Every structure is written in C-alpha cells, then in structure tokens.
Amino acid sequence: MKAIVIGAGMIGSGIAYRLAEAGVDVIILEADRVGGGTSGISFAWTNSHGKEPRDYHELNVSGMKAHAALAEEFPGQTWFHASGSVAWRKTPQDREAMMENFERLQSWGYAIEWIDRKQLAELEPDIDLDHVGDAMITYCHEEGYVDPVVYCDAMVKAAQKRGAKLRVGVKVTDLAMRNGAVTAVKAEDGALYEADVVINCAGRWADTVARDPGLRLPLAPTTGFIVFTPPVATGVKRLIHAPDVNLRPDGAGRLMVLTNAADDLVSLDMRPSPTMPQALDVMRLASEVIPALATVKPEAARITARPIPKDGLSAVGPTPRVKGYYVVVTHSGITLGPYLAKAVADEIVHGRTRQELENFRPARFFN
Numbered sequence: 143m144k145a146i147v148i149g150a151g152m153i154g155s156g157i158a159y160r161l162a163e164a165g166v167d168v169i170i171l172e173a174d175r176v177g178g179g180t181s182g183i184s185f186a187w188t189n190s191h192g193k194e195p196r197d198y199h200e201l202n203v204s205g206m207k208a209h210a211a212l213a214e215e216f217p218g219q220t221w222f223h224a225s226g227s228v229a230w231r232k233t234p235q236d237r238e239a240m241m242e243n244f245e246r247l248q249s250w251g252y253a254i255e256w257i258d259r260k261q262l263a264e265l266e267p268d269i270d271l272d273h274v275g276d277a278m279i280t281y282c283h284e285e286g287y288v289d290p291v292v293y294c295d296a297m298v299k300a301a302q303k304r305g306a307k308l309r310v311g312v313k314v315t316d317l318a319m320r321n322g323a324v325t326a327v328k329a330e331d332g333a334l335y336e337a338d339v340v341i342n343c344a345g346r347w348a349d350t351v352a353r354d355p356g357l358r359l360p361l362a363p364t365t366g367f368i369v370f371t372p373p374v375a376t377g378v379k380r381l382i383h384a385p386d387v388n389l390r391p392d393g394a395g396r397l398m399v400l401t402n403a404a405d406d407l408v409s410l411d412m413r414p415s416p417t418m419p420q421a422l423d424v425m426r427l428a429s430e431v432i433p434a435l436a437t438v439k440p441e442a443a444r445i446t447a448r449p450i451p452k453d454g455l456s457a458v459g460p461t462p463r464v465k466g467y468y469v470v471v472t473h474s475g476i477t478l479g480p481y482l483a484k485a486v487a488d489e490i491v492h493g494r495t496r497q498e499l500e501n502f503r504p505a506r507f508f509n
C-alpha cells in the first residue's frame with residue numbers, strides 16, 4: 143500500500159511513523175518544515191480538562207496514556223515531560239466552576255486531587271503564596287507537556303528508518319481522482335505523487351488541499367498568542383495554571399506564558415514582537431505569580447491559529463464521497479497525536495473500524 147501523509151506536524155508525523163512501522167510505503171509531503179505549523183507554537187499540555195462530551199474526554203485520556211506508552215517505546219526520548227500540573231482559583235464564580243470540574247473529572251476516574259498551600263510551595267517553590275491567598279488548589283500528576291517539534295522530528299526519523307520518504311517544501315494543492323477514488327496528489331510545482339491512500343494532516347490549512355469545495359472540512363480556527371521568556375533563574379517544573387495566566391518550562395530555563403485574554407487582542411495579520419503591549423501584559427501577569435520574573439522582558443512572542451473543525455470536536459476518518467481520502471484534523475492535537483497515530487494506522491492498514499472514533503468522523507460535515 144502506498145500512502146501520502148500531507149503535513150508533518152504533531153498529527154502527520156505520528157501517523158507516518160505508525161504507517162511505516164506497519165509496512166506501508168509512505169511519503170510525507172510538508173509545505174514548510176517539520177513541526178513548523180501550529181505544533182511549533184503550542185502550549186502542548188497533555189490533559190483532558192474541561193473536554194466534553196464524555197467520549198471526547200475519554201479520547202484525550204487515551205491520548206495521555208499513549209504519550210506515556212510512547213515514552214517507554216522510545217527509551218531516552220526527550221519530548222515528553224510527565225511533569226504534572228497545578229491550578230488555583232480565587233473568586234466565588236471561579237471556585238464554583240473549579241469544584242464542578244473537579245467533581246466531574248473525579249467521577250470519570252481522572253487523576254485530580256486537592257492540595258494545600260504548603261504542598262503547592264513544595265511542588266513549585268517560586269510561586270508567590272500571597273498571590274495564591276486562600277485559593278482552592280488542584281494537582282493533576284498524570285498531566286504533562288510535550289516539546290512538539292522534537293516529537294515531530296523523532297516520529298519522522300522513525301518513519302524514515304522504516305522506509306518513509308520526507309519531502310519538505312512541497313505544497314499540495316489538489317487531489318487527483320479516478321472512478322471516485324484518490325489516485326494521487328498534485329503539488330504546487332505541478333508534480334504528481336501517486337498513492338492508494340491520502341491522509342490530510344494539514345491542520346489549520348486542511349481545507350486548502352482539495353479544490354473541490356465538497357471535500358473541504360469546515361474549520362473554525364481561533365487565534366493563539368504565546369510569550370517566551372529568556373532563560374531565567376527559576377525552578378519551575380510543572381504547568382502552572384493561575385487564574386489569569388498559564389505558564390510552563392520551555393527548555394534551558396525559558397518559560398512559555400499565555401493568557402486567554404490576550405488571544406482576543408491579537409490577530410494573524412499582526413507581526414508578533416516581544417515588545418508589543420500584549421506581550422508585556424502577559425509577562426506582567428506571569429510576574430505576579432512568579433516574583434522572580436519581575437524584571438524579565440519577553441524574549442519572543444508568537445501568534446498562530448488552532449486547527450479546529452467547525453463543531454469544536456476532532457475530525458478523524460475517511461471522507462464519504464471519495465475512496466482513499468482520510469482526514470485527521472483536531473484541536474488538542476498535542477494530547478491526541480500518538481493515540482490517533484496508532485488508531486488511524488490501524489484503520490487504514492487493517493481495515494478495522496475503531497469504535498472510539500465513531501462520533502468524530504468527518505462524514506458529519508459532508509451530508
């Protein structure tokens with residue numbers, strides 16, 4: 143079987159690896175560079191917080207387990223950090239929402255527990271406890287984060303080791319079809335790449351790889367804004383979710399910081415800069431949580447878009463009108479990447495239907 147994977151982000155690179163592992167003849171076509179899309183600008187928290195309905199929650203929990211299993215499959219791997227996460231909430235409204243979320247997650251068997259200020263200080267000594275006050279605090283020890291580009295590189299190289307070919311700088315512009323089945327993809331430079339099956343893993347660009355509007359997955363991307371510190375002398379080890387700001391380590395002492403509010407203050411047509419007021423404001427909020435950041439200026443700021451199918455849920459599976467054309471587009475793609483890689487390869491190679499994906503089929507958009 144010959145497969146073409148379009149896009150070498152968190153989704154495509156893992157799928158390419160699992161297909162190559164199963165003996166499929168794989169070509170990865172990447173318009174830009176490995177991990178250079180949304181995956182390269184992601185908070186990359188592996189979690190299933192507030193992910194509803196229940197089957198979407200379960201899918202994300204499977205994603206978290208798949209990360210732990212993959213880390214064992216690749217001894218010495220450097221992309222997955224099983225760090226755990228802490229969160230706290232202060233206002234009556236936020237406490238109520240946190241309590242509701244806690245009870246729901248606990249009743250679903252999720253690893254979440256209440257901790258007190260002393261335990262928080264032991265886990266993350268750099269947090270200003272005065273800022274935490276008498277907040278309600280949770281700890282989720284099974285959550286973690288990923289360095290997505292490191293993951294993508296490792297998956298692509300593992301696929302190449304099993305015979306897969308990587309072509310970077312190749313932008314797919316259309317599908318070629320015969321008798322209702324995909325036969326090849328067409329690239330911008332006119333080249334044709336033949337395949338029995340094409341897997342569209344182009345993330346937020348997934349609706350641009352086929353010219354036929356009837357084959358385009360409807361997307362509802364949202365803008366994301368992330369600020370990066372220079373290396374700083376803090377011992378932050380985990381994901382920290384304060385009421386107004388989220389942060390985590392980003393290697394060599396750097397921290398990655400984001401707020402929900404700042405997402406609404408940027409747009410894709412802006413040129414991100416560490417001196418833009420939005421970036422300075424995000425840093426100010428972070429320094430209220432970690433006083434050691436008080437004199438730290440942002441080193442970089444980045445703006446990107448989340449690849450979100452129109453109804454907010456994952457779209458994973460064949461498209462109904464064309465044989466051999468499979469789509470895998472999702473938010474929470476960092477959490478879900480390794481799990482979907484195995485499930486999708488299993489469906490494509492062995493023709494099995496994975497029941498856990500049945501409510502997430504792209505067919506729901508093509509009736």
Ligand SMILES: Cc1cc2nc3c(=O)[nH]c(=O)nc-3n(C[C@H](O)[C@H](O)[C@H](O)COP(=O)(O)OP(=O)(O)OC[C@H]3O[C@@H](n4cnc5c(N)ncnc54)[C@H](O)[C@@H]3O)c2cc1C
Pocket residue numbers: 148149150151152153154171172173174175176177178179180181182183184185186187188189312313314315343344345346347348350351365366367368446447448449470471472473474475476477478
């Ligand atoms: C600010 C922010 C925070 C996030 N936080 C989290 C989080 O905490 N946890 C989590 O699980 N998820 C999170 N996400 C979502 C997650 O990052 C995405 O779901 C994931 O990165 C999607 O991966 P992907 O491989 O589908 O897309 P991408 O990484 O964008 O990969 C798609 C690739 O396809 C290539 N491509 C596009 N068009 C073509 C074409 N025509 N031909 C060839 N190649 C093409 C692109 O160049 C790109 O490399 C976050 C996203 C954002 C923006």
